Amino acid sequence: MTKGVLGNDPFQRGAAPRTDDAREDKAAKKKAPASKNAKGAKDSAGKSAKSGGKARGAKASAKAAQSPKPPKAGKGRSTDTKPAVTAPKTPAVAVHKFEARANGRGATSESPPKHEERTAKAPHTTREAQAAGKRGTPPPSRGADASPQASRDVSGTPTGKPGHGAPSSRTLAPAHPGDEPALLREPAAPHPSASGSPPSRPQVFAEEVHAVRPEERTVDRAMTEALAADAAEAAAKTAVDELLPGRPGQDRSIERVLATELVAELAESAVRQVLDDGHGIASERDLATLVATQVAEATAGVAVDEVLDRQATAPEERALSTAEDGDAHDLDEDEEEVWTADAWQRDPDSVPVNPPEEALDEDEGEEEEVWTADAWQRDPDSVSPNGSQAADDLAEGVERGEQDGVHISVSVIAGAVPTNVEPEVELPDESHDELPPSRRIPLSLVTDDAPVRRDEPEQGASAFAGTEEAAQPQGFAGRAAGMFSLAREIAGQALASEGLGRAVGAMHGLMEAVRTGLGTGGGSRLDDYGKDAGLVENLQPVLDFLYEQYWRVSVEGVDHVPRGAAILVANHSGALPYDGLVMSQVLQRERPDLREARWLVEDQVFHAPMLGTLFNRLGAVRASPENALRLLDEHRPLVVFPEGYQGASKPFAERYRLKRFGRGGFVKLALRTGAPIVPVAIVGAEETSPLLGRLPGGFLGFPSLPLTAPGPLPAKWTIRFGEPLTMEGLPPESADDLGEVQRLTEQTREAIQSMLQALLRERRSVFAG
Amino acid sequence: MRIAVTGANGDYGKLLLPRLEADPAVESILVLDTKEPEGTRKVEFHRVDLTRYDAESELTDALTERPVDALFHLAFLFGPILNGPLAHELEVIGTMNVLTAAGRAKLPRLVVPSLTATYGARGNNPALLRENSPLFGCPHSRFVNDKVEVEGQVRAFRERHPDTHTLVLRFAPLLGRSLDNPATRLLTQAVVPTLLGFDPLWQAVHEDDAGRALHLALRAEVAGEFNIVGRGVLPLSGLIRQAGAQPLPLPGPLFRAALRALGVMGAGTLPVALLDYMHYSWVADGERAESALGFVPLHHVKDAAAALRRSQS
The missing domain is CATH 3.40.1130.10 (Glycerol-3-phosphate (1)-acyltransferase)
Structure with missing residues (x-):
């Protein structure tokens, strides 16, 4: 995974040479976020999506982050787009702010409130309020603390702000896994900056560089959040499980999942809140876990209500979602399954979300695989060159997802969390960078080294292990279902893969060659000498392979x-x-x-x-x-x-x-x-x-x-x-x-x-x- | 312009007569045949049986009595030949009679159709056979070898009578809904056995193109042989598919034995000789017909085969 991240990150490719000048130019820096911003939003989305079980939590937080203040989020989004097109300075700043905010929340939080918005706004707010109340912080506070950071950044203290916002945002940038889409969109961004100020890109790099210093902290934070997310999930699950059986209704499983997610999200946002305010990392972990669990338990009831409510009010959505829900969850599926299904289905929609390669979730390699696949599949879409749309896309993607009724959660944020977790993220890895996109795409599916690396940060997290186990009781049925959907996912991805497509084409060509040899080939594009242009065309994949790779002529x-x-x-x-x-x-x-x-x-x-x-x-x-x-x-x-x-x-x-x-x-x-x-x-x-x-x-x-x-x-x-x-x-x-x-x-x-x-x-x- | 036609009731005759009827320059058509064609206006019918011993004098009389501007010698068999000697009589001896009469009558123009199959399907054939390629024929096929012999006679005639404009049109297999020849019979089966491992290139001429080519020969300034082929080539399997049938590749020896057995029992629908044409290509170059005769095929081989399919249904 990390590999993928490093390898794919276009920023890093350019980063090394350009950092210095970039750093010097502050004004430029401000702008940088603007360009980056689309990117950031996108990949945070991607990341969050990727991060599997954790991601859910992240999502929740994202939701929490944005949903409380839709106006703000909206603004942020709109600004995102605008700077690309027109934007002189101000929008850039705004954007930056927005981004900072998002990142500040552990880089997790940008995700728009997926299903919450989808379903019922009102309940959501209430829940928020509750959560907030528990935490002791008013909902807006999140935005509030984000904005200070943002303002700080804007005001020209770009360097090593250990603050959550700055560092995380920085880390976020480098961590962007496969920024192809962002990269492609970039062309739009330069326009605003074209007026004398240096291009936006260098600044991004500058930020990255600064970020390195507080990295440890960031990592810790991310880990903590991850932990908390897990804890929240586990707790949420238990709570929801307890609550649900008591209620009437047929589709327990879906509701269970939804509810669980809601709760987890809430809990996580709460944790983040706490973290944002907190100080000592070590204690933070315990604290976070604690908070998460408590919040989860506390909100479970509300969440269940809401879910049921929602199900009742939105039958069409249900209908939409049933298909996928059905396969994804038999009663006890664990998060992974949810994720798989969810991710899968979201793929087509979530154009904006960038390849979230680095699902750092701490869970299973499988999840990552899924995600990678997901990201990979999404890549082609996200490559679409229209830069200005990036941000919009993001939003739309999210909304679309919501409309589908399919996705329970959101993709956007969580990514940051994982990013932070990755210690290697910041290290420029030239060798990987050189991988051409074509190489990257095909099977990053199985990333062997990712789990290993992930282990390192996790070592300190004992609580984590505990939470993991909490999820285990799901039983074999759940596992089996998970494996099944995973397998299906992989198969689907593989079928869609370019490599396999070529292989199939080659097989087709070979079959045709055999048929021709046998004398039943037909063929209608023969010239007078008997050369069949059609056959040669069909065999071209084989010939190419022989020529380029096998015989290396x-x-x-x-x-x-x-x-x-x-x-x-x-x-x-x-x-x-x-x-x-x-x-x-x-x-x-x-x-x-x-x-x-x-x-x-x-x-x-x-x-x-x-x-x-x-x-x-x-x-x-x-x-x-x-x-x-x-x-x-x-x-x-x-x-x-x-x-x-x-x-x-x-x-x-x-x-x-x-x-x-x-x-x-x-x-x-x-x-x-x-x-x-x-x-x-x-x-x-x-x-x-x-x-x-x-x-x-x-x-x-x-x-x-x-x-x-x-x-x-x-x-x-x-x-x-x-x-x-x-x-x-x-x-x-x-x-x-x-x-x-x-x-x-x-x-x-x-x-x-x-x-x-x-x-x-x-x-x-x-x-x- | 007066035209004489032998074999007006055959496939070629059926293609040519309507065009002559429609040609305003043609005043009358002298049909020399055993049977009067139906539905014609310009036809003068003169009954001649080419297989009879006195056919030559009959023909000479008919041609000298009322001189004609051109003679189309179209009396060739394409249907299943059950009586080999009779076919030989008609094609070879009949042609001899016609040529003798034509020489005596000092005909200004003589048109004789032939087949590209007379080149023979051989592994050593060049990719495209020109008109000057030797005619190897097909060792086992009376059908083809008779045509080769006819060609020899015509060539000799041309040398002896340089004043007579002699054209030989070598047709690729004619395909059309109204035609009956080995190729159409082959392709109208539901399943066509082919040779495993071989898929020679085939050409074909759409019936309309064939009729046009014959008609063009009426006014051509040049003499000699012309390959009349459709546009493009198709492998045999492709041709079979286009015609709506299914190729069934069989191992050669087995196929041959089966065909022989069927032939011996009298149930053979395919001449064994056809196997040669399923084995190697015999692609003729239609370039000369295009440049000298002005014949440009309008139909691709595919269309010709597809026309066959339509006629089946």
């Missing part, structure tokens, strides 16, 4: 191939003639300016069932003067293997030793048409399908059947193109001069042989290259 001197008609003379090698196919791929990839190349294969291949058909469809043309002339007339590069069948059937011991070059047919061809001859040396094909022996193959029209490896071996291919031999000064009639033909044949042969030897000398390993 490296090409030298391809520029020697002249435009127009040209005869590429290569050594034939290997028991199965892959070389023609590879040559055509080389030319197609490296020299798209040339016309499509064809290669000539010996008659025997065409007499062979399946192989002949398949090769023909892939672009092989039977070697005959008529075909060669016609192809050259079409100004195509023509690949010929003058060794012919002899070349492809030499024993492994004689590999790369050129056989007789036929009767010089290619030279005659060149002389008649004036097409230059380009010698080509191919190394690697011999080892790809070494000829181990021969079987009598007369019944198939072959002199012998090659006995070779069952499939192509992963030898590294190197293809070198030599200087072309031009036919200038040689009249077409000299094609009848056998001496001249012989001379040119020998010249070509020697050029190829010497290139082969050079390549073989340079080659250190057959498979590694």
